[in-house]
Amino acid sequence: MANGLPSTLKRFTNGILPENPVFRQILGICPTLAVTNSMDAAMTMVVAVAFVLICSNIVTSLIRNLLKPHLRILVFTLTIAAFVTIADRLLAAYVYEMSKKLGPYVPLIIVNCIIIARCEVCASRQRVVASVADALGQTVGFGLALAAIASVREILGFGTWFGLPVMPSIWPSWVIMILPPGAFLTLGLLMGGANWIGRAWRARAAAPRPAGA
Amino acid sequence: MDYVSSLILIAISTALINNMVFHWFVGNCPFIGVSRRVDMAFGMGAAVTFVVSLAAALSWVCTYFILAPGAPLTNWIWHKISPQSTAIVDLSILNYIVYIFLIAAAVQLVEMYLRKFVPSLYKAFGVYLPLITTNCVILFVCLEIMKHVSGASGPVFWDLGKALTYAAFAGIGFMLAIVIMAGIREDLDHCDVPVPLRGAAITMIIAGILALAFMGFTGMDKNLAGLLKQ
Numbered sequence: 001m002a003n004g005l006p007s008t009l010k011r012f013t014n015g016i017l018p019e020n021p022v023f024r025q026i027l028g029i030c031p032t033l034a035v036t037n038s039m040d041a042a043m044t045m046v047v048a049v050a051f052v053l054i055c056s057n058i059v060t061s062l063i064r065n066l067l068k069p070h071l072r073i074l075v076f077t078l079t080i081a082a083f084v085t086i087a088d089r090l091l092a093a094y095v096y097e098m099s100k101k102l103g104p105y106v107p108l109i110i111v112n113c114i115i116i117a118r119c120e121v122c123a124s125r126q127r128v129v130a131s132v133a134d135a136l137g138q139t140v141g142f143g144l145a146l147a148a149i150a151s152v153r154e155i156l157g158f159g160t161w162f163g164l165p166v167m168p169s170i171w172p173s174w175v176i177m178i179l180p181p182g183a184f185l186t187l188g189l190l191m192g193g194a195n196w197i198g199r200a201w202r203a204r205a206a207a208p209r210p211a212g213a
Numbered sequence: 214m215d216y217v218s219s220l221i222l223i224a225i226s227t228a229l230i231n232n233m234v235f236h237w238f239v240g241n242c243p244f245i246g247v248s249r250r251v252d253m254a255f256g257m258g259a260a261v262t263f264v265v266s267l268a269a270a271l272s273w274v275c276t277y278f279i280l281a282p283g284a285p286l287t288n289w290i291w292h293k294i295s296p297q298s299t300a301i302v303d304l305s306i307l308n309y310i311v312y313i314f315l316i317a318a319a320v321q322l323v324e325m326y327l328r329k330f331v332p333s334l335y336k337a338f339g340v341y342l343p344l345i346t347t348n349c350v351i352l353f354v355c356l357e358i359m360k361h362v363s364g365a366s367g368p369v370f371w372d373l374g375k376a377l378t379y380a381a382f383a384g385i386g387f388m389l390a391i392v393i394m395a396g397i398r399e400d401l402d403h404c405d406v407p408v409p410l411r412g413a414a415i416t417m418i419i420a421g422i423l424a425l426a427f428m429g430f431t432g433m434d435k436n437l438a439g440l441l442k443q
Contacts, residue, residue, distance in 0.1 A: 026242075026245060026246075026413050027242070029238075029241040029242060029245070030238050030239050030240075030241050030242070030349050033238040033241065034237070034238040073317075073346065074314075074317050077313050077317065077346070077347070078310060078313065078314065081309045081310045081313045082310060084309055085306060085307075085308075085309050085310065088309070089306070104237075104353055104356045104357070107309050107352065107356055108239065108349050108352060108353060108356075110309060110313055110352060111313075111346075111347045111348065111349045111352050113242055113347060116347055176425075179424075179428065180235055180236055180238065180424045180428070181421045181422070181424040181425040181428065182421070183238065183421075184417050184418065184420040184421030184424055185417070185418055185421035185422075187417045188410070188413075188414045188415065188416070188417030188418035188419075188420075188421060189414070189418065191410075191413055191414040191417060192407070192409045192410040192414040192415075193409070195408075195409035195410070195414060196409035199408070199409060
C-alpha cells in the first residue's frame with residue numbers, strides 16, 4: 001500500500017472528525033434531517049447504514065480489480081441496493097413499528113451519498129481491512145452527528161431522550177423542532193458550531209502562544 | 214371531472230404542501246451543492262423534472278406489470294411454466310434493485326439522446342445529468358408510486374396519469390425550492406455572514422426559514438378539495 005493512500009488506522013480516525021460525513025463532507029443529509037426527531041429512530045438508521053456501508057465496502061473491495069471504470073458507479077449502486085433490500089426486510093421482520101416509522105428513508109439509503117463516496121474513495125482502491133476500518137470510522141462519525149442532532153431535537157421538541165423524560169414537566173415542548181424547519185435549523189447551527197470549534201483548534205495549533213491562555 | 218380534480222390535488226399537494234425538499238428532505242445534496250447561481254439551479258431543476266417523469270413512467274410500468282404481487286405479466290409466465298400451480302407470484306423483493314437500475318438507465322438514455330440530437334440542451338444541463346442518478350428525489354418518487362401501485366391495503370391506487378402528475382410536480386416542487394434558494398444565495402454574497410456559518414451552514418438555516426414559510430401551505434389541500442367539489 002505504498003501508493004500514498006491513507007493507512008488502516010488513519011482511515012478509521014479520519015471518519016470520526018476530520019472527514020465527518022455530515023459536518024465536514026456534507027453527505028447523507030437526507031436521512032440526517034428526516035429521522036432525527038427522536039433518538040431511537042436515529043440510532044436505528046445508524047445501524048442500518050452501518051450494515052449496508054460495511055457490507056458494500058467489503059464486496060467492493062473484493063471485486064475492485066474486476067471493475068470497469070465506466071460501469072463502476074452502477075456496480076456500486078446495485079451492490080448497495082442488494083444490501084439495502086436485506087436491511088429493509090430485516091427491519092420489517094424484527095422491528096416492524098420502527099420500520100413503519102422510518103418509512104421510505106430505509107430504501108433511500110441506496111442513494112445515500114456517504115456509501116457511494118466511500119466505495120469510490122476507499123473501497124475500490126484499498127484492501128478489505130482498510131475498507132472495513134474506513135466504513136467503521138465513517139459509521140462512528142455519522143452516528144455521532146446523528147446523535148447530536150437527534151438529542152437537540154428530541155430534548156427541545158418532546159422534552160425526552162430515548163423516550164425518557166429529561167426536562168421538567170413545565171417544559172413547553174417546542175413543536176417546531178420536531179417539524180421539518182427544526183431539522184434544518186438544528187443542522188445549520190450545529191454545522192456552524194463544528195466549523196467554529198474547528199477554526200479555534202486550527203488557530204491554536206498554528207499560534208505557538210495563544211493570547212489569553 | 215373527478216379525475217381532473219384529483220390530478221389538480223395531487224399536483225398542488227406535491228409541489229407546495231409536501232414539497233420534496235422542505236417536507237420530505239429528499240434532494241438535499243444538489244439543493245446545497247448546486248444552488249449558488251439561479252441559472253445553474255434552474256438547469257438542475259429542469260433536468261431533475263425531466264428525468265423523474267421518465268423514471269416514474271418506467272417504474273410504474275415495471276411495478277404494475279412485473280413486480281407487484283399478482284402482476285399480470287409475471288403470473289402469465291408462471292402459469293405457462295407450471296399450469297397447475299395456484300400460487301400468486303410476488304417479485305416485490307426486487308423492487309429497489311429494479312428501480313435503481315431503471316433510474317440509471319433513464320439517466321444514461323437521456324444523456325445519450327441529448328448529446329446526439331439536442332447538443333445545445335446537452336451543454337446546458339449535461340453536467341448535472343450524472344449527478345441525478347444518486348438524487349434521492351427520483352428514487353423517492355419511484356417508492357411512492359410503488360406504494361400506490363402494489364399496496365393492496367392503505368394508499369389509493371394510482372394509474373399512469375396520476376403517477377406521472379405526481380412525478381412531474383415533484384420535480385417542479387424541487388425546481389421551485391432550488392431556484393428560490395439560489396436567488397437568496399446570490400443576494401447573500403453581499404451580506405456579512407459570520408465566518409463559521411458561511412457555506413452550507415447558513416444555507417441550512419435559510420432552508421429552515423423557507424420550510425417554515427412552506428408550512429403555511431398546510432391544510433390548503435382540504436380547502437381546495439372542497440372548492441373543486443362545488
